[in-house]
Amino acid sequence: MKYYTIGEFAELIGKNAQTLREWDKKDLFKPHHISPTGYRYYSQEPLNHFLGIRGVEVKNRRIIGYCRVSSYKQKDDLERQIENVKTYMIAKGYSFDIITDK
Incomplete structure (x- = not known):
């Protein structure tokens, strides 16, 4: 599975990294995981959701x-x-x- 840094993910969905940090603090949108050093990583599934791509479409795309x-x-x-x-x-x-x- 591919993981995106907070900066990469923010750029792909048209937001900024600070917005994602705020969403995380407010429990509105959580990263897939946070590394021991505190870096947030996001997976492909929420990216597909933001971009409006369904599971079948991604596999055949x-x-x-x-x-x-x-x-x-x-x-x-x-x-x-x-x-x-x-x-x-x-x-x-x-x-x-x-x-x-x-």
Whole structure:
């Protein structure tokens, strides 16, 4: 399961970290767990809830990476772009397809 830091989670849901800290203090919204050093971590499930994604949708969801160059002369640029997008998608743990355009 993927866990997000308070800053990452706040950015993904369009709030700031202080708001999440206040929600935690008021028992309105709790993190998945708090590390021994006091860092809050949030799981994927509440993120899906905030983004309005249901469980089935998440499992079957695929992300599209779009890579484009203006001309055939830029083939090397396109290849680099594809590799960068692939690296990003893999790092994020996405299930993805890449579409290219020249």
